Amino acid sequence: MKITLRYKLILQNIMIFFLVFLVIYFVMINTLYKSVIAKSVDFVSKSVSEYKYYIDEIFKDFDGDNIYSFLKEKSPIISEYMHSKLGIQIEIYDSRKELMSQTSPYNKYYVYQDIYYSLNGKITYIIKNENEGKLLFFASPVYYDNEVIGTVRYIYPMDSEFSIIRNNNIIFILMGIFSVFSVFIMSYIVSFGILNPLKKLKTEAEKISDGNFNSEIYINTGDEIEELTKSFNKMSENINIYVENLKNEKDKQKRFVDNIAHELKTPLTSIIGYSEILPKLSDEKDIKKSLDYINNQGKRLLNLVEEMLYISKLNQNSIEVKPKMNNINTILGDALETLKPRLDKFFIKIYNNIDDIYVYCDYEKTYECFLNIIDNSIKHSGCSIISFKRYSYGKDILISITDNGIGIESGDIEKIFEPFYSCSNGRKSTGLGLGIVKDIMKKQNGSIKAESKKNFYTKIILKFSGSDNI
Numbered sequence: 407m408k409i410t411l412r413y414k415l416i417l418q419n420i421m422i423f424f425l426v427f428l429v430i431y432f433v434m435i436n437t438l439y440k441s442v443i444a445k446s447v448d449f450v451s452k453s454v455s456e457y458k459y460y461i462d463e464i465f466k467d468f469d470g471d472n473i474y475s476f477l478k479e480k481s482p483i484i485s486e487y488m489h490s491k492l493g494i495q496i497e498i499y500d501s502r503k504e505l506m507s508q509t510s511p512y513n514k515y516y517v518y519q520d521i522y523y524s525l526n527g528k529i530t531y532i533i534k535n536e537n538e539g540k541l542l543f544f545a546s547p548v549y550y551d552n553e554v555i556g557t558v559r560y561i562y563p564m565d566s567e568f569s570i571i572r573n574n575n576i577i578f579i580l581m582g583i584f585s586v587f588s589v590f591i592m593s594y595i596v597s598f599g600i601l602n603p604l605k606k607l608k609t610e611a612e613k614i615s616d617g618n619f620n621s622e623i624y625i626n627t628g629d630e631i632e633e634l635t636k637s638f639n640k641m642s643e644n645i646n647i648y649v650e651n652l653k654n655e656k657d658k659q660k661r662f663v664d665n666i667a668h669e670l671k672t673p674l675t676s677i678i679g680y681s682e683i684l685p686k687l688s689d690e691k692d693i694k695k696s697l698d699y700i701n702n703q704g705k706r707l708l709n710l711v712e713e714m715l716y717i718s719k720l721n722q723n724s725i726e727v728k729p730k731m732n733n734i735n736t737i738l739g740d741a742l743e744t745l746k747p748r749l750d751k752f753f754i755k756i757y758n759n760i761d762d763i764y765v766y767c768d769y770e771k772t773y774e775c776f777l778n779i780i781d782n783s784i785k786h787s788g789c790s791i792i793s794f795k796r797y798s799y800g801k802d803i804l805i806s807i808t809d810n811g812i813g814i815e816s817g818d819i820e821k822i823f824e825p826f827y828s829c830s831n832g833r834k835s836t837g838l839g840l841g842i843v844k845d846i847m848k849k850q851n852g853s854i855k856a857e858s859k860k861n862f863y864t865k866i867i868l869k870f871s872g873s874d875n876i
Contacts, residue, residue, distance in 0.1 A: 412601055416593040423589045427582050438574055442567040443542075447531055450544045450560050453492050454529075458546070460487065461558070465550050473550050474500055481506035484558070495561035501525055501554060515561070520545040524557035533564065540564040603631045607638055614642060658824065677703050727771055727849040731764045734772070734805060734870070738794060741776035748784055749792075757793040765803045765870040767850050775843045775854075779807050779866050782840065787811025787864055802871035814858040822856060 409417075461484060468476050477500060485496040489509040498506040503517050503525065515536070523530040524545035531544040542562040547554045603625045610623050622642070625635040680696045687693050735758075742749070742756060749756065783792055789811035797804040814822060823844045840854075847854045847868060858864040 411604075412594070412597045415597050415600065416590055419589055419593040420586055423585065427585065431578050431582070435571070435575065435578070438571055442564075442571060443533070446542050446562060446564055446567055447544065450494075450531070450542065450562050451529070454544070454546050454558075454560065457488055457491060460484070461548060468550070473555055477548070477556050478506050481556075485509050488558070488560075492560070494563070497559040497561065498548075498556060499525075499559065500556045506556065510561075515541075515543070518543060521557055521559065524559075525554055527554050540568045600631070603635065607635065610638065610642070614645065620646060674703075674707070677707075727768045727846070729766050729768045729850045732767055732769050732772070733762055734765045734767070734796075734803070735760045735762050737767075737769060737772050738776055738805075741773055741780060744777065745780055745784070748781075752784060754784065754789060755791050757791065760794050760796045760805065763796060763803060767852070767870055768846075771846045771850065775846055775868065776807075778840065778843050783807070783809040783811065783864070787813075799869070800871075802869055805868045805870070806865055807868070808863055808865040810863055813860040813862055813864050814856070815860060816858075819856050819858060823854070 464480050464484065465473075465476075470476055477498075481498040485498050485507045486509060489496045495508070495510045495513065497508045497515070499517070499521055500506055503521055513536075518532055518534065520530050520532045520543045524547045527547050529544075529546050531542055533540060533542055535541075540563070542560075542564050544560040544562060545557050546560070548556040548558060603623075606623050606625065622639050623635050625632050677700050680700050684693065684696055687696065738758065738760060742758070780792065783789055787809045789809035791810045793808050795806045795808075797806065823840045844854050850870075852871065853869045855867045855869070856864070857867070
């Protein structure tokens with residue numbers, strides 16, 4: 407049988423109350439029992455002390471030889487006198503435990519251990535169940551000439567005292583039943599304060615399982631449930647961020663696949679087209695032109711595949727970067743020398759304001775970074791000037807590369823480092839250049855940043871240091 411959390415809490419509280427109640431019940435009943443017995447014994451004991459002188463006065467008149475015969479003779483008088491004064495039954499026994507007299511001849515009682523102890527000189531009492539009910543047997547020795555010659559037994563009925571104990575038992579039991587019922591009601595009410603927040607958490611968990619990560623729970627209980635709620639909201643927020651990141655990555659992958667498919671399709675279409683018309687051509691100039699075009703488009707495909715493999719290796723951390731102190735001006739000079747034919751072809755002027763300064767970098771990888779950045783300016787900016795400057799930023803060295811081209815829309819600045827990203831003006835990259843540069847700079851503990859103003863300039867800033875700030 408399934409038990410809900412509410413009834414588990416109620417059952418737990420009732421069990422705890424029941425255990426506490428039992429302890430209190432037994433302690434109080436035991437205390438009451440001892441108190442009633444003690445008061446009854448004290449009453450009889452005080453009465454015995456008050457009338458003991460009467461017995462002593464009777465034995466002062468004895469002048470015979472047999473004190474036991476005298477005790478037997480006077481016992482009825484003594485017992486009747488004390489019965490009239492105390493209102494309880496009296497029995498008198500001699501030293502041989504023979505009954506000398508009794509005030510209630512119709513009630514016969516056994517000689518219990520109280521008589522034995524009393525004849526040994528001890529005042530003692532016992533409580534027994536008789537036909538009349540609970541009886542207190544109180545025995546006090548009778549002395550003559552410092553010798554125990556008998557004992558007086560006082561029989562005190564304790565029906566009223568034990569009636570008090572029974573009544574208290576009933577009251578305690580009724581109070582226990584009422585308290586259990588009260589504990590049930592209060593536990594049921596209090597359980598709402600515990601279970602309602604948990605139900606809210608359950609509802610939100612179901613929403614998350616259905617893919618809704620945006621809702622939050624507001625619980626102000628000031629206890630562990632509130633802390634659990636905060637953790638739950640934080641978990642939901644983190645899951646939401648993680649899912650959004652996955653969606654963004656999925657979009658990037660789709661855009662990458664779409665663009666790379668387009669980039670591969672264009673040269674392949676040209677190659678297939680020229681290869682199909684080659685057999686139909688007879689003019690050697692046309693054949694050579696077609697072969698040159700096929701060759702150029704094949705190289706373009708090869709370069710594209712190499713760049714894809716390169717960036718794949720970068721993402722897998724398999725590209726080895728070996729930074730050391732290198733002259734940054736020397737690296738830039740080598741890159742400009744490589745690109746000189748293309749710079750001259752498009753009549754682009756170079757202004758290099760970088761002096762000889764050493765930075766911590768990998769020579770080959772930094773050389774490739776310069777090649778990619780300058781090549782992008784040549785192909786896409788429509789610039790006529792590219793200038794290079796060096797700045798110091800604490801211990802960092804910043805290299806800026808600025809062209810006076812058409813610039814980049816502000817919304818596209820951070821996205822130009824994505825492979826094959828299409829700008830908002832429709833202009834599209836044909837490679838993976840700036841994405842590779844970003845990975846290389848990151849691997850050699852540097853960074854890259856872009857700034858641009860539409861129709862005025864584009865500036866790329868490379869930072870060589872251990873800091874992430876530019």
